[in-house]
Structures are given as C-alpha cells and as structure tokens.
Amino acid sequence: MKKYILQRLGIAVVTIFAVITLTFFLMHMIPGTPFTRENTNMDADVLAALKSNYGLDKPLWEQYIIYIANILRGNFGTSITYSNRSVADIIKTAFPVSADLGLRALFIGVSLGIALGIGAALHHNKGWDRFSSVIAVIGISVPSFIIGTLLQAAFGLWLSSWVKNVFHTSFQLFPISRWESFRYTILPSLALGIGSVAIITRLMRSSMLDVIGQDYIKTAKSKGISNAAILWKHEARNALIPVVTVVGRMVGSICTGSFVIESLFAVPGLGKYYVNSVTARDYTLTMGLTIFYSMFVVASTLAVDILYCVIDPRVRYTEVGK
Amino acid sequence: MIAIIEIKDLRVSFHAYFGEVQAVRGVNLKLGDGDTLAIVGESGCGKSVTALSIMRIHNMDATEFKSGEILFDGTDLLKISEKEMQNIRGNRIGMIFQDPMTALNPSMTVGNQIAEVLLRHGRSAGGKRLSPKDARERATELLRRVKIPSPERRASQFPHEFSGGMLQRAVIAMAMACSPEVLIADEPTTALDVTVQAQILDLLKEMQREKRASLIIITHDLGVVANIAKSAAVMYGGLVVEAGTIGDIFYRSSHPYTRGLLDSISRESGRKNEPLKSIEGTPPDLVNPPAGCPFTDRCEYAMRVCKDRLPPESALSETHLCRCWMLDPECPLKIERGKL
Numbered sequence: 001m002k003k004y005i006l007q008r009l010g011i012a013v014v015t016i017f018a019v020i021t022l023t024f025f026l027m028h029m030i031p032g033t034p035f036t037r038e039n040t041n042m043d044a045d046v047l048a049a050l051k052s053n054y055g056l057d058k059p060l061w062e063q064y065i066i067y068i069a070n071i072l073r074g075n076f077g078t079s080i081t082y083s084n085r086s087v088a089d090i091i092k093t094a095f096p097v098s099a100d101l102g103l104r105a106l107f108i109g110v111s112l113g114i115a116l117g118i119g120a121a122l123h124h125n126k127g128w129d130r131f132s133s134v135i136a137v138i139g140i141s142v143p144s145f146i147i148g149t150l151l152q153a154a155f156g157l158w159l160s161s162w163v164k165n166v167f168h169t170s171f172q173l174f175p176i177s178r179w180e181s182f183r184y185t186i187l188p189s190l191a192l193g194i195g196s197v198a199i200i201t202r203l204m205r206s207s208m209l210d211v212i213g214q215d216y217i218k219t220a221k222s223k224g225i226s227n228a229a230i231l232w233k234h235e236a237r238n239a240l241i242p243v244v245t246v247v248g249r250m251v252g253s254i255c256t257g258s259f260v261i262e263s264l265f266a267v268p269g270l271g272k273y274y275v276n277s278v279t280a281r282d283y284t285l286t287m288g289l290t291i292f293y294s295m296f297v298v299a300s301t302l303a304v305d306i307l308y309c310v311i312d313p314r315v316r317y318t319e320v321g322k
Numbered sequence: 323m324i325a326i327i328e329i330k331d332l333r334v335s336f337h338a339y340f341g342e343v344q345a346v347r348g349v350n351l352k353l354g355d356g357d358t359l360a361i362v363g364e365s366g367c368g369k370s371v372t373a374l375s376i377m378r379i380h381n382m383d384a385t386e387f388k389s390g391e392i393l394f395d396g397t398d399l400l401k402i403s404e405k406e407m408q409n410i411r412g413n414r415i416g417m418i419f420q421d422p423m424t425a426l427n428p429s430m431t432v433g434n435q436i437a438e439v440l441l442r443h444g445r446s447a448g449g450k451r452l453s454p455k456d457a458r459e460r461a462t463e464l465l466r467r468v469k470i471p472s473p474e475r476r477a478s479q480f481p482h483e484f485s486g487g488m489l490q491r492a493v494i495a496m497a498m499a500c501s502p503e504v505l506i507a508d509e510p511t512t513a514l515d516v517t518v519q520a521q522i523l524d525l526l527k528e529m530q531r532e533k534r535a536s537l538i539i540i541t542h543d544l545g546v547v548a549n550i551a552k553s554a555a556v557m558y559g560g561l562v563v564e565a566g567t568i569g570d571i572f573y574r575s576s577h578p579y580t581r582g583l584l585d586s587i588s589r590e591s592g593r594k595n596e597p598l599k600s601i602e603g604t605p606p607d608l609v610n611p612p613a614g615c616p617f618t619d620r621c622e623y624a625m626r627v628c629k630d631r632l633p634p635e636s637a638l639s640e641t642h643l644c645r646c647w648m649l650d651p652e653c654p655l656k657i658e659r660g661k662l
Contacts, residue, residue: 215424221379222419223439223496224411232440234427241429313480314428 001309005264008305012298015047019294020071020287024064027283034281054080056283060093067287075290081276087288093294097179098262098269102255103187109196109254110247116197117204118236124209132201139198148191148264152176155187177266188265192258196250203246207239214238241312249302252297325393326504326536327353327376334371341609345371347560348390348405350635353504358530358537361550362544362583366605368560369540373506375400376538377417378407394504413443415504416497416535418526421513422489432489433477436496437462438544439490443500464495487518491525498529505530507539511546514609523550544587548572553641556580559606559616562635566642576644578621621650623655 035042035050051057055066070077076087120132156176164170174186211217212235218236257270270289277285308315334346346368353359361369374380376392376399394415399407419425426435435459444452444460452460458477465473468491488533490510497505507526511519527550530537539550547554549567555565556579564577564600575581580607582601603620606612615621618628627647636649648655 060531146541148605215419215421218379219417219419219425219493219496220427220438222377222411222417223442224408225438225442226408233430238427238429314482 004303005306008302012302015074015298016291016294019182020068020291021064023066023287023290025060027281027286028060028063030281031177032281034283037280038187071291076288079277079282079285080174081280081282081285090285091124091270091288091292093272094257094268097267098257099255101179101188101192101250101262101267101269102257103183104185105193106196106250106254108189108193108246109200109250112193112197113200114204114236114240114243117199117238118208120201120205120207121212121239122231129205131183132205136198136201139194139196143260144191144195144258145264147194148188148261152264153189179265179267179269188261188267191264192261193255196247196254198252200243200245203243205243208235211235211239237311241308244307244311245304248300248307251300252293256293256296303319324355325352326355326395327351327538327639329376330391330393332375332392333386333388334368334370334375335386335470337384337386338609344608344611345560346375347608347611349557349560349562351555351562351565353536353538354553356534356536357553358539358551360547360554361538361540361557362542362547362554363557364542364605366608367557368374368608369557370508370556373508373538373540376504376506377411377415379411379417387656392407412439412497412502413500414502415506416500416502418490418493418505418507418510420509422486422493423481423513425493426455426489429482431480432492433461433480433485434463436464436477436492436499439496452628460499463497464499465492467622468492468495470495470530486514487522490514490518490522493521494525496528498533498535499584501533502535503539505535509540509542511543512541520544520549526550544583547615554585559611560608561616561632561645562643563646564642564644566639566644570639570642574638574642576638576642576649577617577646578623578648582620615645625653 010301033047033051033056034054035047048057055063060065067077078084078086079090084088116135117134122130123129155174156172160170160172163172173183175184178184179188217234218228220230228313257272257273257274259275261267262271263270273285274289274293276282277289329349329351332346332349333344336343336345349368349372351359351361351372356364359370363369371380375387376394378399390400394410399410402410426432430438436458437454440452440460441454444457446452446456462473462477465476470476470491471489476484476492477487484492495508507524511522514522520571523546526537526539529535534639537550539546541547551568553565553567554571555562556571556577557563560580564571564575564580565575571580572584575584579601582599585599588598588602601620606616606619612618612629614627614629614631615624615633618624621628625647631647633645633647633650635643636644637643638649647653
C-alpha cells in the first residue's frame, strides 16, 4: 500500500510537470501579450520597459527555466493584470469560496442523487423511476446557467414581488447574488449541483439494478434478514462503489470554481480569475491556476483510489511479484 | 413417513414481456422428515422454481403463485406474511446456491456474513439474542466445523480470497448456522471442480446427519442423486413425471424420460467407440405449454393420446408415481414395471 501511494505520487509529479510545460508553451503561442489591449499604439519604449519588467523580453526557453526555478522555490509570481497581488494570494482568498460553493453543490448532488437513484431502482419502471428520469434528463441537458437564471427569476422576481404585495417588505428568502450567509448559498449551490444530481441519479440507479439482480442478494434473503438490512448492508453499499469514482472526479472540477455560476450569482470565487486571466493573457495567473487545478485533480483522484481500497476489498494493490 | 414439507398442486408463473411463463404446472412433492429428496431434470424444467417457491425468494413482482399449497410442518408457506416468512428463512429452512463464487457479498467478510444469520435468528443458551462478539465466535466455530483450515484468519477474509470449494463450505456453514429443519441445495456441486464435488457432497451428508435436517437437493447429475438421495422426483416441462425411491427411479423406472436420462449416463463399461446416447430435441416452450404430455415430441413411444391429454399420475407402488399413458389399463402397449 505504502509503495503504491509513493508510486502514484511519483506519477503525479510527472503529470503536473507535463501540465506546466504544455500550458507554458501553449500560453505563449497565443498571439499578443498581456499588454496588447491596454493601448493599441503604445509607445515602443514603454512596451519594452513593461516586458523587461516582467521578464518577457528574454528568449522563451530562458523564461521557462526561470519559471520552473521559481515554482520549485514555491514562488508563483505576481499577477500581471492585478498588478499588486500575488498569484498565491488570489488563490488563498478566492479558492475557499469556490471550494465552499463546490462542496455544497456536491453535497446536494451526492445526497439527492443517491436517494433518487435508490428510489428509482426500487420502483423500477414505476412512477418514482419515471420522475427521477425526468429530473436526470433535465439536469444533464439543461445548462447550469439556464437553471441558475430560472432560479433567480423564481426567487428574485416572482417570489419577491409576491412577498412585496402580500407582506409589504422587500425581504428575500434566498438572495440571488453575493456570498454572505447561509441563505445566500442556497441558489448558487442548487444551480451548480443539479448537473451532478442528474449524473449520480442515473449511475446509482443502474448500479443498484445491477446489484439487486446478483446472487448474493438471494443469499441474503435466504438468511431471513429484513428488507431494510438487505437494502443498506448488501445492496446500497455495493452499488456505491462505481459512484465513488465519479464523485471523486467531480470534486476536482466542481470545487475549483465555475465561471458561469460564480459570475451569475456574483460569488467571489476562482472561476472569474481563471477566465479573465486567459483572455488578458495574464501568463503568471493562468499558469498558477492551472498548476493549482491540476494538483487538486491529481490529489482527488489519488484520494478516490485510496478510498476504493477501503470500500471494495477486491481492489487491493499488491506489489507485482510478491 | 411424516412429511415435513408437502407440496400440493403447485402452479407458478412468471410474467415476462413475451407472455406468461408457466414454469411450474401442478407439482406434488413430499419430503419425509429426515429424508433426502433429489429433484432431477434438465434446465428449464421447473426444478429450481419449485425449490425457490418454498423459500419465496424469487422476484416477487413478476412471480405469481397460481394455485397450490406448500405445507411446512403444517403451515402453508404461501399464505403467511413476509415477516413470518423472514422468521423461517435461514432459521428453519436454509438454502445453498449453485455458484458459491457469486453467492456471497463481495464487500463483506465471510465471518460477518455467517454472523449475520446468527445475529438475526440465533439464541444463546439462556434464550437471549446473541451479541456481535458471540456471533463472530460461533461463525468461526462453524467454519472450523466445515473443515476450513485456520478459521480465525479465514473468518476475517473476503469471498474473493477463497477458492470455490472453500466458499461452498462457507455457504454450507451459513445455511446450517441455525440448525434448520430443512435444507434446500440448488445444484450445490455444479459450479465446482469435479475433484471437489465429492468432498462437498460428503460434507453435506455429514452436516445433515449431525443436525438431523431434511434435505432437498436439486441437480441434473444422476451420480449426485445416487450418492446422496433416498428418493427422487424427475421433473419435465413444469411437471413431476416420475417420483419414487432411489430404487424405483434407478431400477424400476417407468417413464420414457427417466429411462432416457439413465441411458445418457456415460459408463465405464460401455463399448469402445460407442457414441454417448442423448435424448433428441428440446424441452417444450412453457409460454405455450402443450396440452398433452410435455415429453410427447421427444418420446419414441408417443401415441395419439399423448399429444391431446395430459396423463394422470398413476401409482405403481406405495412410493412410486409415474405420469405416462402407457401405464393406463387401456393402453394396448402392455409394459411391465421398469421395462419398456
């Protein structure tokens, strides 16, 4: 096990190095510089001064080596567009918000998805199954910004105007923008989570149906244990194994910020910085966020693989030749 | 003979998308207390469905009990509630399945799976429910009893760490954990290596004797029948076509299907290069079962009446029953019992 984890960590380092290298050169292949849109007829001397200030006047390979050396020292540099903020500082303030939103959305996705999936499997081809299919199709095919906008219309427009007419206050139960208290988190989490609800529902349903047909469920029944015990101890537990893989992959993408949902609900998360940094060719910020993102994904994948050993005893990583 | 299980005119159907499959079409069976009954027949003849009906563990949404009763110790198992049935399953009737590799939950240790049935039904000497620790200990004891080496270590292992034969031993330990009065074994040796089959049968016999259980064994292997059973029922097309003691079935068999099965056994004494005999054709489609004897199309003695009317069960002796028109007094083809 220890050897396996070390091996995986080694692979992770190589992966991240490859990501850094690729992103670095791809970034610089995009035409223009960070200063392109500031002023089209910028003075050549000023441009040269700016470039040399950020070290962009050196040959590309030299910039690459300097960048790698800085990263190894833990220095991700300063953002070019947000000139007084370091990349690390931006991640430190914005990531917790994104992660918070992501975890809430994930919680909704996992709990609702598993419940709907189990319900659908137990009532296979009946009303409940059809209902959860509809939810799943909506969740998969309707983009999150439409769901987000609809939620905003429902709670920010229709509900609040009704409240205004009836109670004569402008109180909003679930505010549609900013990120302040629990009430503010409901709508963005819902909008972000509905996609994962759909995916997990479908997966849990098919996985449960598969397990229910297994011989060992017959064995469990032949022991006389109650239906509830069969459901939790034998069916749901085994059906969860494939779901864990998918949830693990979701953690990486959902917690590192969603540009659409964050800008729609004015949530001060990472998503905005990521998209803006690319359009503004803010090399250091893009690089820093990409490295952070890939490290996060690699770590969550590794965590899932380790979790797998715990929940599925058939998966034990034994060293070859032993 | 006191019957512990008596099945009377059992009819079971499955509702599939292509229609109603009449899997069991009027089965009468008796299992004597302490007896071993073998249900024999080829795939799809209704033998497993009959046995699963005793436990009531098939997919209940699609299954319909059309008629009949299954008397267990005087109670009709088809009439009692699901809760009452749960109290009987694993406690008074145990079950062993065909493939031990898939019969155990892959994410639960073997010891815990045996302990589970003990926790559900088991009682200590004082009549109290077992504590988890006691249940674990008893489970280990049971593994030792079915001759699994180093049972303490094995109890905390998962099914994939066992071999097929070992797993079937564990499954037997689980089915026997609460000393049930009846044990149903659905092809317990079919999925195992030939070398292991005899060991498992010996263990079954031993456990049966020790716990004084009655045994129903479902098989298509006549060798297994001869080895373990006292009486046998041959099923075909959802019906029992012949039933009797082992002697009745092996030496005085009167149904052409039973004879066909016996002729299809490969024998050491057979002449060299003689092809193995087989019964031509396939069993009838049970969505549209034939009106007459289901075996008509494959039977070399078939008469016109066979196609139109189902032969009644005729008693050849106190123990021996057979469903064949040739046993009718009006049949021109007079046959002696056991000789065609």
